[in-house]
Amino acid sequence: MDFELTEEQRLIRNVVREFAQGEIAPRAREIDETGEFPWEILKKMAELGLMGLPFPENYGGAGADTLSCLLAIEEIAAASGSVAITYNAHLSLGAVPIYMFGTEAQKQKWLVPLARGEGLGAFALTEPHSGSDSAAMKTRAEDRGDEWVLNGQKMWITSGSVARSFVVAAKTDPAAGVHGVSNFIVPADAPGLAVGKDEPKMGMKGSPTNQLYFQDCRLPKENLLGRLNEGFKQFMLVLDAARITISAMALGLGRAALEQSIKYAQEREAFGQPIAGFQSIQMKLADMATELEAARLLMFKAAVMKERGERITKIAAMAKVFATEAADRVCWQAIQIHGGMGYSRELPVERFYRDNRLTLIGDGTSEIQRLLIARHLLKEV
Ligand SMILES: Cc1cc2nc3c(=O)[nH]c(=O)nc-3n(C[C@H](O)[C@H](O)[C@H](O)COP(=O)(O)OP(=O)(O)OC[C@H]3O[C@@H](n4cnc5c(N)ncnc54)[C@H](O)[C@@H]3O)c2cc1C
Known part of the structure; x- marks a missing residue:
């Protein structure tokens, strides 16, 4: 078993780390406080070729493998949860379904602009x-013969007010339950679509x-994605893969909280010594690092299995639940290590905690x- 990154994976991680720490991290607090959408950062990410990272070059992408994409997401999350979730x-969620299930014409029309960073997917x-x-x-x-007509309401849609296009799930045969759902590509300016x-x-x-x-x-009619009434199966596959990417986000946020804690523990003095000298602080740091390392290994395994084309439902769920909850514990301890400053908005650890909380809920x-x-376990025995 080889735990070394390839040269390309290392290169992508290093380029994204430099960009994230140089251009995103310094603005993360302001983005959190103003809630302003970071268009300029996304524009720069498009210039770096990140918006289509996993897709082949003929679809405007960079052809990177699964692990490279996870490393990129982790690095961006370590700088800003808001930018990471948008990315x-x-x-x-916005581009992968079109790549996985779209026709060639749909890919050219809808995937290529997303991969080139000309708009956001949702x-x-x-x-x-x-x-x-x-x-x-x-x-x-x-x-309706020559067109589809959608009626209904969706909620909690990430990038709802800024996306160029949506993949939308809708019932096409309500009596058929999960076998009566289809997915559609909906442009943001479709007539009859309003955003809250x-x-x-x-x-x-x-x-x-x-x-x-x-x-x-x-x-x-051509906006139906893949086959009619196969939407449920499609988004289950999409969500399997997306769950590994959520584990990468949690890892990034948890890692940032740990790094901040190590630095603070060495600088902050109490009872005449840096708090890093107290064993109770050392135990916390050791547990935080160990939990993140275990989460990383689960994510790596899920990435390798996905790359091999294996079924990933169980391993992706394990990677997501473990990494997100580990990061929750890590961020919680980071606040504790920082004492009163952990509760202050002057330092980023409370933001890491708040941002990470979503990873235990979304997807x-x-x-x-x-x-x-x-x-899966009960089926396996
Ligand atoms: C910031 C944010 C961004 C999001 N982005 C998107 C997006 O881009 N697109 C999108 O489609 N959705 C998005 N979501 C929605 C998200 O995926 C859902 O919130 C999530 O799946 C949970 O659904 P719910 O909120 O309806 O909770 P519910 O399903 O109502 O669950 C409430 C509680 O009951 C528990 N529960 C429910 N069923 C069971 C069960 N069978 N067994 C045990 N416990 C159960 C849940 O775990 C939870 O604790 C987003 C949500 C948030 C908060």
Whole structure:
């Protein structure tokens, strides 16, 4: 087993780390405080070729492998959770479904501009009354002969107010349950689509999250993504892969909290010595580092299995639930190590904690990840 990164993986990680620490980290606090959308940062990320990182060059991408993309997401998250979730939703939820299930014409029309960074992608599955229970969605797409007509409402859509295009799940055969769902590519300017206000949130404040309202929203027939009534299966596959990327976000936020804590523990003095001299602080730092290392290994394994084309539902759920909850504990301890300053908005650890909290909820809650793991275990025995 080889735990060394390839030269290309190291290069991508180093380039993104330099960019994230040089251009994103210095602005992260301001982005969190103003909630302003960081368009200039995303423009620079497009110039670096990051917005299409995993896609082949003929679709405007850079052809990077799974692990390289995870390393890039981790580095961006270590600088700003808001930029990381915007980037991650764009790649893993907005663009990947088109790459995985789109026709050649759809890829040219919708994927290429996303990969080139000419606009952001987003994914609309959740509704006011259906989150974990996504099969209970009410949004409907009716076949009106020469077009599709969508009616319904989506909720908690990352980049709702800034996206160029959405992949939207809707019922096409309501009586057929999970076998009656299809996905559609919906441009942000589709007639009949309205976007709600930016939701006020605990963290990820520079990432707008919105409701979408579809009222007789008309779409050309060619905007159906993949086969009719196979939408549920499609977004389950998309979410499997996306869950590994959430583990990368949590790793980035947790790592940043640990690095900040190591620095602070060596600088801050109490009882005549740096607090790093106290064993109780050392134990905390050791546990934080060990948990993040274990999370990293799960993420690596999930990445290797995905790259080999293996089924990743169980390992991706394990990587997500472990990394996100490990990062939650790490950020919690980071605040404790910082004492009163941990609770202050002057230092970034409280932001890491708030931003990371989302990773235990989005793309399937911790409870749903455990259900998926258990289902696989019980089927396996
Ligand atoms: C900031 C943010 C960004 C988001 N971005 C997007 C996006 O871009 N696109 C999108 O489609 N969605 C997005 N979401 C929605 C997110 O995926 C859902 O919030 C999440 O899946 C949980 O759904 P819910 O909020 O309806 O909670 P619910 O499903 O109502 O769950 C409430 C609680 O019940 C638990 N629960 C539910 N069912 C079970 C069960 N069977 N067994 C045990 N426990 C259960 C849950 O784990 C949770 O603790 C986003 C959410 C947030 C907060």
